[in-house]
Amino acid sequence: MAWVSLVFAGICEMFGVLMINKLHKDRNWQSFTLLIIGFGASFLFLAYAMETLPMGTAYAIWTGIGASGGAILGMFLYGESKDWKRIFFIAMVLGAAIGLKLIS
Structure with missing residues (x-):
């Protein structure tokens, strides 16, 4: 259950990053x-996951999901570069997160 919580934490982190961009464009209380x-x-799900998972592993995966997810959402929602090198390095971050899961 900790791993599921960690994935939800990463997804909420991606949502938070999207809302930073939205707040930058639309300064309102809803954003x-x-x-x-x-x-x-995101922090609540991360805290729950860290009750079971090692702190270093949980934090690395949480930031990896948030960073690569934010970059991917930027490509699809905001027209950011889809250069193959960028996609390659995002894949490396996700691969490292999967590797941490496999050895934990």
Whole structure:
């Protein structure tokens, strides 16, 4: 269950990052509230996962999901570069997260 919680934490982190961009464009209380909810849920799920998983593993996977997920969402939602090198390095981050899962 800790791994599922960790994945949810990463997804909430991605949502929080999207809300940072939305807040930057639309300065309103709804964007700010969604940002707080996204990151708050992310931290709650991460804290739950860290009750079972080692801190280093949980944090590395959480940041990996958030960073690569944010980059992927930026490519699809905001027209950021889809250069093969960028995709390669995102795949490396995700591969490292999967590797940590396999050895934990």
